[in-house]
Amino acid sequence: MKKFLTILIAVLVLGFGSYLAFVYYVPYSVGYRSGELMKFSRKGVVVKTWEGQISQGLSGTNVFSFSVEDKEKEVVEKLKEYQGQYVKVTYKERYASFFWLGDTKYFITEVSAEKSPLLRN
Numbered sequence: 080m081k082k083f084l085t086i087l088i089a090v091l092v093l094g095f096g097s098y099l100a101f102v103y104y105v106p107y108s109v110g111y112r113s114g115e116l117m118k119f120s121r122k123g124v125v126v127k128t129w130e131g132q133i134s135q136g137l138s139g140t141n142v143f144s145f146s147v148e149d150k151e152k153e154v155v156e157k158l159k160e161y162q163g164q165y166v167k168v169t170y171k172e173r174y175a176s177f178f179w180l181g182d183t184k185y186f187i188t189e190v191s192a193e194k195s196p197l198l199r200n
Contacts, residue, residue, distance in 0.1 A: 099177075101174075102173060102174050102175050102177075103173070103177070105174070106171040106172060106173060107172045107173060107174050107184070108171070108172040109169070109170070109171045109172070110169075110170060110172070111167060111168065111169055111170070112133060112135065112143050112167070112168055112170065113133075113135070113165065113166065113167040113168070113193055114133040114134050114135040114136075114141075114143065114165065114166070115133065115134045115163070115164070115165050115166075115195070116131065116132075116133055116158065116161050116162055116163060116164060116165075116166050117131075117132045117133065117134045117142070117163075118130075118131055118132040119131035119132075119158045119159065119162060126178060126179045128146060128149075128179070128180065128181045128182065129146060129147040129148075129149070129155055129158075129181070130144070130145070130146055130147075130181060130182055130183070131144070131145050131146075131147070131158060131187075132144050132145070133145070133166065133168065137197070143185070144182075144183050144185070145168070145170060145181075145183055145185040145186065145187050146176070146180065146181025146182060146183045146185065146186055146187070147181070147186065147187045148180055148181070148186055151187070151188065154187055154188065154189065154190055157190045157191075158187070158190055161190065161192055164192055165192070165193050165194065165195035166190055166191065166192055166193060167190070167191050167192075167193045168187045168189065168190045169187070169188050169189035169190075170185045170186060170187050170188065171185075171186050171188060172184050172185050172186075173186065
């Protein structure tokens with residue numbers, strides 16, 4: 080009975096660890112979005128995460144919500160700088176999210192300033 084319990088616990092721990100590794104390291108998709116950076120803030124009660132929103136339409140009709148991991152310090156600084164401007168972001172979408180990483184499944188990996196297609200002079 081002791082051997083069975085040990086094997087069962089080992090299988091459960093290994094399975095859970097494999098699930099966590101799969102969700103964290105295997106992206107569901109990788110892509111690009113652009114729009115006006117409407118909001119970028121650090122929020123949370125116990126665990127603080129970086130969260131933001133990009134407006135992809137007129138008057139904020141299509142909003143893309145995203146998260147940024149703490150290890151992406153350069154991205155965080157650029158997003159703070161580009162607040163209110165038109166930006167292009169590169170993101171990876173995960174199968175699921177962990178509460179200590181962010182609220183969404185979309186994680187920004189790169190950001191750059193772009194010219195707005197709405198304000199053509």
